[in-house]
Amino acid sequence: MSPRRGTRRLRLSDPHRRVRFGLAVVLTVLTIIGGRLVQLQGLDGMKYAAAAEELRLTRLDLPAARGQILDRDGNALAYSVEARAIFADPGMIVAPGRTALALAPLLATSADALMGELTADGRFVYLARGLDPAGAQAIMDLQLAGIGELVEQRREYPAEWTAAQVVGFVGQDETGLAGIEDQYDDVLTGTPGQLVYEQGRFGLPIPAATHSLEEAVPGSDVQLTLDQDLQFTLEQALAVANENAGVSSAQAVVLDVATGQVLAMGGSPGYNAADPGGVRGDQLANPTVSHVIEPGSVNKMITFAGALEEGLITPETELTVPDNIAVSDIVINDAWGHAPIHFTATGILGKSSNVGTVMLAQQLGNARLEEYLRRFGLGTATGIELPAESNGILLPHEEWSGSQAGTIPFGQGVSMTVLQMASMFQAVANDGVLVPPRIVDQVIGPDGTVIDQPGSEPRRVLEPDTSADLRYMLESVTNEGGTAPLARIDGYRVAGKTGTAQRPNPECRCYAGGGYWATFAGFAPADDPRYVIAISVEQPGGSGGGGVIAAPVFTSIMSFALGDNGVAPTGTPSPEFRLTTDED
C-alpha cells in the first residue's frame, strides 16, 4: 500500500506532467465540442433550422379548378364547383354507434351502412364525396370525434343528358373517363397550388412570419362547336324515333357545310353525364363515332359521284334497268319487282334502284369505285377530337368477294360511322371540298388567351360541276316519285339519300333475322346548302325503310336548324326531275 501510494503521489505531484495532461484533456474535449459545434451550426445548421420551422409550418394544398366545357355560344356543358368530402378516422371514433346515428340523416344513408365504415380497419375512410359545402358544414358542426372534411372539386353537368356522349364524364378524382373530358384531360386539368404559412397556437397564421402562396392555375376551357339547343332538338328527335316498334337505337350528326364543324351529334338511348352509373357500360360510348353501320343505299351517292366524275353518265343518261341482275354467285334485286324500266341516271338514284346502281358500278370498275369510296373518307377515321373513333370497314378491292363487288355500290359489305356518312355528304354540299369534321372550336387558357387548334386540311373530292350535278340528282329523292317525300321541309329545297340496310344477326353471323338499319343523309337548302344531317336508326325487330323511319327525324332536326339560325328559304323552285323516259 504505502509504496504504491508513494509512487502515485510522486507522479501526480509532478506539476509539469499534471499541467500537460490537463491541457491535453481540455484541448481534446474542446476539440470535440468545437467540432460538434461546427457540425451542428455550420454543416447541418440549415437542416435543423428548417426542421424546427417545419414544426410550425402548415401546408395547405389549393386544388386547381378543372376547365369548363362550353358549347359554341359559351353555355357551360361541364364545369367544376368547390365541394367537400367527409372522411372518418375509425381509430379516433369513440362511440361508433352514436356517430353513425348522428351522421345517417345528414349523409342520406342508413346507420347500418355507416357502422361498417366507422368500425373498419385503418385510419381513413371516405364517408361521402362531392357534398355541398353547406351540407358538410352541418356535419362538421356536430363536432364528432374522428370525422373530418376535405376540400375537393365536383363536376357539374347542368345539361345532364344533352351532349353527354360528346362531353363525357369524370371519375371521383376528376380525371376524364369519356368523351371530351377524356380526350382533353391534360388541357382541362389545372396545376394545384400550395399555401405555406407558420401557424400559431390556435391555428391562425403568425403575422409577418414565413408565408408563401403558390396560386393554383386553373385548367383551360374547351369550347366545342356544338349548339346546345340544336343538340337538345336532335336528341329529342332521336328519342321519338326510338319509340317506333322494333327500334333499338338511333344516331344522328349535324355538320355545318362550309366549315365541317359538328353542330350536334348523339345517339339514343343516351345517358345522364351527371349520373353515368345509371346505365349499362356499353351505353357510355359516343355511337356516332365508335359504332359502325352498313349504310345501305345512302352509299349509292358515291357510286354516282364516281360515274359522274369519270364522265360515264350525266343526270339525263338513260339506262334500261331490269329488276334483278346476277353478280358472281348472287342475284341482286330491286326493292320492288318491275318490268325493265328506262331510267334516267337521276331516276336510278331518286328511286334507289339497286340493279341500276350495280350496272353503273360495273362500268366504273372495282378499283375506281374503291378509290372514290376512300376519297370520301371511308375506311379511315375522320380524326375528330373524340376518343375511340372507328375507321369503319372497307377492304381493298383486291379482297372483295364476288358478291361484295355487287353489294358495296349500294352500301352492303362496307361499314362506316354516322359521322363518316355525314362527312361524305358535306363534301357534295360544299361544292366537292371535304372539310374533315371538327368538334373543338378553341381552347381558352386560364388567362383568357385563345389557343388555336390545328384546323383540318380541306381536300377536294369532286369537281364543282360534278357535285352540282349530284346535288340536283339528290334533290330528286325528296321530290315527286323519290324515296323520301317525308324529308321535305315546307318552303325549303332538300336533297338527300335514303338507305335501308340489312343488319347482320349477331347470333348467326348472317343477315337472316337481323333486322334493318334505316338511314338518311341529306342537306338543305339544296341550292345553297347550310347544314348536313346523317341519321341511322337501328331496328333489330323492324323493317321500316330510311324514307319512312329516318327521313322524319331528318325533317324535325333540319327544320329547327334552319329556323333557329334564321336561314331563309332560297325562294327558288325545285327543277323538274325526269326519272324515267317511259310514258305512263
Next chain:
Amino acid sequence: MSALPAYDRPQRVAGRRTEPTRVSLQRPVAAPAPAGRAPFVALILFVIGAGLIALLVLNTAIAADSFTERSLSQQIAQLRLQEQELQQEIGAAQAPAALARAAVEQGMLPAGPPGFLIVHPDGTTQVVGEAKPATRPPPPARRN
C-alpha cells in the same frame, strides 16, 4: 501581487485619499453634469418607452389585421360559395331540357316554320316562307 513591492501600497492608498480634494476642485466645473444627465436619461427612457409602446401597438395592429384578414377571407369564401350555388341554380335552369319543361308548363309550343321578311337594298320587301302558328304537340319530355 506578491511580487509587487510593499511600499507601493501605502502610496496608492494615499492617492485615493487625496481624491476627494481633487473632486472638490473640479466641482464648480462639473456642477451642471447631474442636472444635465437627468433629462438625458429621461429622454432615453422616454424614447425606449415610446419605442416599446409603438412596437406593441404595431404588433397589436398587425395581429388585429390578421384577425380581420382572416374573417374577411372567410367572408369571401362564404360569398364565393354562395355565388357558386347561385351559378349552379342558373346553370340548371337554363339547360335546354329545363327550359323546354318550363315552356311546356307555361303552355308554350315549339314554333312552326318561320316566315322571313327580306328587305332588299332598294327598299322593297319580300316575304319568303309562310309563317304558320304552332300546332304541333310538344315533344314528349325525356324519360329519365
